[in-house]
Structures are given as structure tokens and as C-alpha cells.
Amino acid sequence: MRSAVAILLSAAALAAASPVTPIPNGISVQTVSSGVVRLTVESNLAFRVSVGKNGPVTEYPFLDDSRPAPPSFQTVNSGSMVGISVSGLGSVMIDPNSTQFAMQDPSGTAIVTSRQLLQPSGGSSICDTARPGFDAQDPVRISGDNGGALSGQTQESCCSACDSFSECTAWVYAPVPDQQDNCWLLKSASGVFPSSDRVFGGQTEPPTPIVGSTITLDADSSAVYYGSGAGQSNAGTLSRTSGFEHVENRESDAPVYWSSQGYSAIGLQAASWQARDGSVVWSQVDDLYLIPAADIDASTRGMWSITGAPSMLPRWALGFLASRWGWNSEEYINTTLPQFRQGNYPIDAYISDFSWFTAQDDYNCPSDGWSWYSDFGYSNLTYPHPKEQLSYYRSALNMRMMGIRKPRLCNTELLSYARSQGWLVEGGLNGRDLNYSIPAMRQWYSKNQAHFRTDGVAGYWNDEGEVYYFQFYWWNLAEVETLQSLNATERFFSINRAYTPGMQRMGAVYWTGDINPTWQQLQITPGYMLNQGIMGNPYTTCDIGGFTSQTNALLLTRWYQAGVFLPIMRVHSTESATPHFPFLWEPAAANAMRDALNLRYQLIPALNSLAYRAATEGKLIMRPLMASFFADTNTHDLTSQWLPGGSPLGAPPLH
Template sequence: ATMAASPAWWPLVVCLGAAVNVGWKKEEIFAPLPGGGQVGMSTRGPSAFRVRILGPGDNRGPIFSPMVGPDVEDALFTHDTAYTAGVRITSRVGALEVTYDGQMHLFSADGRLITSSDPLDASESTVTFSSYKGALYGRGASPDDAQVLSEDSSTPQVCNTATYAPYYYSTDGYSALGVVEVPDGQRLPVSYQSTGSKIVWRHRGPFDLYLMPAKLLREGTEAYMALTGSPRVPPRYAFGFIASRWGWEDRQYIEDTVSKFREGRYPIDGIVFDFEWFTTETDYPFTPPGKSSYQDFGYNPALLDAPAQQFAQLADKNIRVGVIRKPRLGNTGFLDMARSKGWVLQAAEPGGAWPPDIANSYAQKRCLDFTKPEVRDWYSHQIEHYYEDGISFWWNDEGESDYFTYYWWNVAEVQALRLKDSVRRFYSLNRAFTPGMARLGATVWTGDIEPTWKDLQRTPGMMLNWVLAGAPYVACDIGGFTRESDGTLLTRWMQVGSFMPTMRVHSTYQAKPHFPWLWGESAGNAMRRALEMRYRLVPFHYSLAHALYRKHKLWIRPLLIDWSSDSETWSLVGQWMDGELLVAPITREDSQVDVYLPSGLWYPLAASQVTPGESAPVSGPRRIQRGGGFDEVPVFAPAGAVVPLAPVVQSTADLPGGPLEVQVYAGADGSFELVEDDGETIAYETGQVRTTAFVWSDRQRRLTWTVQGYLLAPGPRSFSKLFVTMVSSDGVRHSDTYLLGVVGAIDMSDESRFV
């Protein structure tokens, strides 16, 4: 009773503030352990407690981990010196205490006991918490468990098609992140396992634990994002479509491909080159000495004979260029130099996909150790000229040589960009991730997946599990990478991709490229519609990305975050929330629709690219099972949703392209914040954005708005006009088009009019 009651005085502390001496602190407080050693207790970031278990004579500081944001300001806390059973600290999110018998207790802000540990022993390599059959979310996923949201364990590692993190959210009411000092190759020597009544952390070496009280998964995820660092907003072009392949042939092939996208009215913003852009041979068969003729940092003249000129010509067509990079060296001279300086990892790249084939690892003794600052300095100078030439972003592949290779590799790439440009946004796409990479501007794709219906069906679950594990921007090889795809499968995958954070196709050099016009008229038309929907969603998605950066609110998320009391949502992985939109794409070869709608009133999204001719609302909870059309993507908006849509454009550089359509769905009040900025620089981080707050009053049938922010006047990519589409049980009604002023309102009650 004493333990549970004490945190309840936290509101009193907040109310009295400076009027009383409450002992606000940021410095670590220590609690002795009965078997020797001590526990360091403090806060980290706004919402986490940091726990450090130290043996006798262990005077180390906190473990520096790339997973924890270095610039996060720590919350103040109080040290309750009146507590006589041990040591207790209290912050605004709850309380943490260690009793003199070595037990640790975590409390919520209202004084509820969340979990207790077994007595802590600094000589042991385990920490055990009580659990009340808490379900665990956020571990990451592989192809084996991509379609399962909750699992009992995690063994952190990175691999082609798999990533696991030392993190979970427990429905007991808290999140936890475990940190150790040194990776073991592509694994991290820390893990957890739940039995239902106990959650056991096991670790090797020094161990820090971050605990975040959170009643709901939504709150736990927001606390986790705050701890690992705010995910940077990608440049606006990354919200469009990117076409990649292995096998770009020559300069003419590039120009012809881009022309076919533009002439066929298939919207696109970027292309990505594989190996062929910088070399005429792959380095897969190379032995440790490498080859003296191999170039690591040049161009292949067969493809790029005048790189800067070619990139500029592509930019004139609103096409950005990304290129593949490998975290290793192939040139003998570079390798000799790197080895002489101790810059090369002993570990190699695991072979194959999941599970990792360690026995057939490749690039032996050729992978750079990016944890070393001097390696990052050297590497950044080798690649800085690419930014000057006109390359926009990196596609980082095969970096699973160490658990943190991708993180430090991206740090080197950011460093290279800053050598040339102090304000441009950094952007990269990586084959695996570790928590914290998103704060750099690094995104992830799900690896070398197969062109099968099974891998298509795994894609939503893989995305959702990786989002919960700390990677909010997830892409995939749309259509599958490893061999030939087919038109129906590719079309369905494109429809899925249009509602993913990043939309990108990819294929191997032995397969037909995943370019829409190559797959027949019917498939090509359906893919065009999916691309058009992607581009209509840009203002919606871009605004949600800003909300993720500012408020840590997940843009893409499983339904259970919004309907945690509805057991039907707990295991749903074939559908997801995209902002307020419920997306349930068709991923079955027989084109069957299978949608679960939670409680509430739902409308098919009123966009012809998705649900042609449908507008009648449906009341949930309800499951819909029926046949689906070839070009149909089941997407639903709840009553009260406010959804801004752009006109169909051929690239994000063509925005605004006309008036903004603001769709409102009758039956409830609603709101949405449209955020616009320059789309290219980090100026948004200092508040240089234009925010339009839309508010829908259902009783008045009126949409009002207020514009605030640095850019009150519309910029060249900002919307200056709008019209309203109101969707109700009576059908669909459109207003006239009006200027989007600093304040305004449109009345949709009878005849639409500007107020």
C-alpha cells in the first residue's frame, strides 16, 4: 500500500512547483543492492526512466547507444527522501523505486503498480519482471513471424529480410528498451523472453534498461519515439514513387525509360541505379585482397559517361537519382590502407536472406568499421563529390556486417552531405535498421523478397512490426526482387505500396523490370491508378509525417492502437491505419476482399482511383467479405475524417497542380492540420512551415480553417485554392472553388457557399 500510494502526490508537486522545495533533479540517484553493487536511477528524455545495474567498484557512465537520441532533453524528477524502504524517484510519467531488498518497482503517474522485478543481483546477467499475461509488441519481424503482431521474445539482430530490436511494449502498461555496449557481429547480446507471468531480460556485459510507463500502446510508442529521437521528415520527393532495378543498360536506356513514364502518364519522382552505376563487375566473388582494377568511388561510363550533365537533365524532368552503396571496399589499394589502419571489421556479410547463413558469409575482411570516427571522415570525403554531381539519395545495401553498421554508415553519409550543403535534407533507404536511425533521415526496406503471393501477404505485417520496433518509414521491393513476377501480382503489390510510407519497385537483372507499361494494358492502367492515388495523397501523407516528427504520432500503424479494447484488432496484419484512413488492400490471388471495420460509421474513400462509384456508409463492427475488382483498393474513412487530396500530378515538383480537395465525411466533428514547407531543407526543424488547421463542424455542416506559421503566404508548392467534398449518407457533394486565405469557412449545409 505504501509503495502504490506514494506517486499519487505527483500532481501536488506540479501544482506547487517553485512554491515548495521539491528537490527537482536530473543527476543520477543510486540505490544500494543487498549483494553488493548499486542501481543508478535517472530519467532519459521526456518519458523514460534509465536503470543501470552496477557491480561493486563499477564506476562506468551510462552506455552510449545509437538507439537513444543524444539530443533528447531529460525530464526533471524528484528524489523522495522520506521513503524509508529504499530509493524512489518520481517524474511526471510515474515513479521508479528500488527497495533495500533489491526489488525494483515501476509505477504509473496515478500511482498504479505496473511491474516489479525479482531481487536484482549485479553479478547476474538477467533481470526479471512480473507480468500479468501482458502481450508484447515492437520486437521487429522476419518472414517467419511477419503476420504476427505480438510475440513472447526477441533476439536482436539484423539480416536480409529481418530485423529484431531489444524493445517491447507490454500491455501491463509500459515500454522497455535494453542497451548493451558491444554488438556480437550482426547480433546484439541482449534478449528477452516472456512466460506470461515473468519477462526475463538476458544480457552479456554492462546493461542499461529504459522503462517508460504507458497505459496504452499509442502512449508507449510515442514515448519510445521520443527516446530514440524524432523521425526526420523525408524530402517531399520521397512521398512520390521511385523506380529501381538491377540492370540499367546504358544512357539511352535511362532516357527512354524516363520518357515512357512521362509519356504514359505514370507519375514518378525518382529512379535508383544498382551495381551498374559505378562498376562493370560485382565484387561478390572477391577474396580478402580485392582487385586492383576495381573502383569503389567512380562511375561506370557505359551508363554515366557525363554524370553531372545526366543528373541535371533528369532533374529538369523532375527525376531524382538514388544509387546503391555497399559498406565495404573492393579495391586492393584501399583495402591495404584500411587494414593497415585497423578500419576493417573481422565480421563479414551473412549469406542469403532469413535465417542468416553465417557459414556462407561473403565480403570477408572487406567491410568497413563505421563505428570509428576516422573511417567516417575518410568515407565522407570519398563520396562528397556525388552530392555535388547531383545524386540525391543513397540506397544502402548489405550492411548487416554489424548490428550498428547501418546507423554509423548513415552518419558518414550525413557528414558527406554537410560538407557540401548545410541545409539540405538527408535521405537514404536501408536494407535493415536499428532503433534511432529515423532521426538521421534514414528509412528502410524489407530486403530481397520473393515475387510470390505469400511475400505480398507478409508485406503489411512486416511493415507494421517494423514500425512498432522503431522504423516508421518502411518500403519493400514491390513485385518481389529475386525472379520473374507477373502482372496481377505486381498490380496488387503496387496498390499496397501506394499506402506505404515509401513506394518503390525493384527487380533483379534477370527479370522483366517492374515498369507499368511492360505488363499489358489492363495491368498498366490499374498501376497508373495506384500511382495517381499515391500522388493525390501527398499533402495528406506529408502532413502526417510532420505530426510524427513533432508529436511522435505514428502515421502508419496497426488497428489495435486505435481500438485496443476490440479483440478483433489485436492480430490484424492484413490491414492498417494510414492517418485516419483504414486500408485493406486485396492481397489474395482470387481477388477476395476481406475487411474488418471496427465500431463507428465508415465510408469508402471518395476517390475514383480507389473505390469507383461507392459512397454508402457502413456501420461497424462488421466484416466485409466479397469479390473485388482488379483496380479496386478497399479504403475506408470514418465519420468525421478530414482528408486533403492533391490533384493528379506527374511528380511532387508539379504541386500544387490546382486546387486542394478537402474531403469531409459526415456524421461526426473532425479536424486535420495541413503542413507545407519548402520540401527540401531542414528549415522545418526551426518552425519554417505553413500550417492550415481545418475544422469540420458536423452540426453546422461547415468547414473552417486558419493558416498559421512562418509561410503565411503560399509558396510555389503550397495550395492557394480549395474546394470541399462532403460525403454523407445522402451521397457526395462538391463546393465551388475558393481562395485559401488566412482564415475562411465553407458552408455545406444546403448550397455550398464561402463564408
């Protein structure tokens, strides 16, 4: 779009210029065929486009409700388009008749446009229901046309084919062909499930609730997209063609991206996006944040202006953290911890699985629980005198303890009470998971676990809470409320098996889940963290050495060496494997691990400075090379090297 001269509208002219209505921080525009579009400024770095609503814009866990008030704006028009302009930020404008759209920089140059932002409401085509990032559950294909399996299709031809069959109620499209077929026409489906390489459209039995609208943005043919998260299948690359809300063990995704076209986008309300055929299509989106962002740094600052700047972690969290499943007795703890000091292996904290609070895990706990189970206590086998023990480990060994937490209850009495209050959420393990989005439940949970903090537990490791997308966000909020009630100045720190945007403002760290001890897993680990950073999460860690089975000395050593340059350095291992503690391995490996730890501790002052810069200036701690050298296309998907802050280059051996 050519640069346009924006004409300021006076209040009187605006009042007379139906269909535009002033609202807080922006304007409401009544389009001819697609409902209401609200254009607002939400921070000094971000606009918001809200679709199909006359009331207040949506509030969402992504959002930092303590962010500063947005700057002032002016209402402008250009030809048939009307919008808002903010000094130093630019403008957003829409044509009420065609829904043509543009976001422009302060000089009036278009950053991103749309020939038709919205499709007319009331359309009956099954193509209007596309959901990128989802596949059909229990699909039953139609009887005709090769049994409902088609090859060589585009998304448009796939959904059009479904439209042409009376018995077709849903369709699934594969952007990358699966063998020969890449389009399946369905008679029925029981539901949907996340799948990054599929697009689902249509209805399920019972019908899937479809909320939100479809927003289409034009895209340059050369545009590349980054920052929607990562899982096992795509952690080794940085660029993306789709994104959606999804968390599971070893994967966290969000409907956000930075486009090399010069802007970032954040979608709310179970949104998803897909780049295809010269456009970016957002599905089921009520509110879309658009951030002018020429580079990754501007994108990060813009996202954090909406979702909140990362909290400073306690300094000790940047040191070495030794975790394992198997701290099974007081004697074992008392004989193991001193070996770190005796062998001159720097360490700040150890992390315990189930055994710190219970002698038996709860995986076989029935839906009504066990009467003897302790959800908020200590195991007599490991902590018969918890306050005294934790105080001794802290004073004599300078070690803190973090303990695992599960999102559920197993004690019969507590389960019965939570169930009577309506505090349990569907799904989870035997229906025992708590619903942390309920304020009264969080208050109860916070009160019951408060003694852990006063006893000396330094932080939590939150596991297995992927029962719904924002579970970890609300869970951490309950833990933050505990700490603030006891010590409002102490920095919060937790480790979590999922991340959703906004968690960074609490000091909640993401770990990449229960990974395997393989070279391939080591090689994709940096990519996990780089992808998370672009998505807005500066702190990611992993199970150094791999969790699920026995590792070997060379692989573990290489992982230690890579861990030096990761935001958080933490080892972890399963109960049956040799713990990943240096003194348990052959001398050559142990010495190399000590060298890695010593280098890590030499870097802690720099890492702490980088953490402060992230919190105050919006710069990532672990930066992909493409953030600084985007003109070099070799950096666009490079994950084996990175920049801790801005320099030096982190390039550990991964083979």
C-alpha cells in the same frame, strides 16, 4: 502492489541514508547482494534502470545525445523502498535488501513491478546464463539421458537438467517444442547464432563473452507484447514473446517492446528479453529504459524521446521510386526514363544497382581487391558524363537518381590503405567491409563520396551491411556527415537493408530485403511495416512485386495497390526479371498501376502531413488497428488492414 505514499527525502536525510547516493538525474542504490542499481530520469517520458556500475551510464547508438535535458526529480521512499519521482511521469523505486521494484504512475498506482529485480551476484547456476533468441553453433550433445535430447521441458527444468550432468556445459531450449524434443544438453558448442525460437545457456569454446545482468519484471497473465521487429517467420503477426538485437537480410529486430500492461521497455548492451511464466526476463542488459505508456501512441512518443524523433524526409521520397538491377547502359537509361512521362505514370526518382558506379559487381572480388575497380566513381557504360546526365534527368524529366552503396571496398589501392589504418571489420565479403564505427574512417569515407552529392546523386540505397548490429547506423552517419558538410539544410534520405533504433532520426528508411515474388510475401509485407512502426521505425518500404525472380501482372498490380498506402512506395526487380515498370506489362495491368500511382500522388499532401505529425507529435504514419481499437481482440494480430495516420482504413486486396 497497492498504492504507496511516497515520502520525500531531504538532502541531509539522503546523505545519511546509506546505501543511497545522489547522482546526475537520479540516485545510485547499493543493494545487499546484487551490486549497484542506478535509477535516473532520462526524458520527460522515460526512466532508466542501470545495473552493476558505479561510473557513468552507458552511451549507445540507440540514444539521441541531442535530446533535451530531463526534468527535475525528487528522491522518495516508501517503507523499505527508495527511488525517484518526477512530476507528471511517476516514480521508480527499489528495495536495497530484496531488490523488489516498482514503477508507478503519478497517482502511485503500480504500472510494472518485480518481486526480485535482480538475482544475487556470483550465482554459479548455469541457468543464470540464459540468452533468449540464440541457438548453439556446432553443438555436441552429452552422452547420457537419451543423448542429451529431452521432451516436455520448461526452460527451468532444461537448464536444471544440464546443471545435474558434470559433462554438460551448455543447453538449448525451444519454447515451442520441435517435434518431440524441446531441450538439448550439450557437451560443447563453438558459438551461438540468432534464432528467434530458441534459448541458449551456458558457455561456448572459446567462452562466449557474457556482459550485463539479468533483470526480471513481473507480468500480468493477460499481458501481450509488441514491437520487437519482424522477419519472414513472424511478419504476419504483431504480438511477440521475445526480442533481441539481430539484423540479417529480410529481418531486423531490437530488444524493445510495448506491453499491454501499460509500459514500454528498451534494453541496451546486446540485451534480449523473453516473456515466460508470469514474468519478463531481460538477459545481458546493463541499462533498461522503462516508459509509462498506456497505448501505442504513448509508447512511440516515449521511445522517440530517447532514440530521437524521425527526421522529415524530402517530399519527393514520398512519391514513386522505380528501382531495378539492370540499368546497364546510358542508352537504356535514356530510352527508359522518358516512358514514365510519355505514359503518364507519376514518378519522382529512379534507383540503380551496381551498374551506376561499376561495370562489374564485386561478389568475386578477392580480399586484396582489383586494381581497376572503382569504389567512388562512375561506370563509363552508364554515366560517361555524370553531371550532365543527372542534371538533364532532373531538369527535363523531373527525376532524381539514387544509387546503391555497398559496405565494402574492392579497389586494391583503397583496400590496402584501409587495411593499413585498421579500418576493416571481421566478417563481410572476403574481409573487405569497412568499420563505420571508427570516426576517422567515416571522415575519410565522407570525403571520398562527397562529389556524388555535388554531381547530383539524390540519395543512397545501402545494401548488405549486416556484418554487425550497428553497421547501418554508423554507415548512415557517414553519409549524413557528407550532406551536412555540403548543405546543412537539405533533408537526408537513404534506403537500408536493416534498421536499428535511432536510425529514424537521420532519415534512414528500412526496406524488407530480397523478398520473393509470391502472394504469401505480399500478404506478410504490411505486417513487416506495422511491426517496424511499433518498434520505433515509421518508414519502411519493400521490393514491390518481389525481387528474386519473375513476377506476374496480377500479383504486381495488387502489390502496386497495396503500395499506395505504405510509407514509401518503391518497386524493385532482379536483373533477369521483367522490370516492374507499368509500361512493360499488359495494358489492363499498366492502367491499373497508373491508377494506383495517381491515387498515391493525390495522397502525398496527406502523407507529408502525417510525416510532420510523426516528427513533432510522435504518431506513427502506418498504424496497426490495435493501436486504436485494442479492446477488440480481433485487432491484436491483424496485419492485413491498417490506418494511414488515423484514417482512412487501408485494406488493399492481398489475394
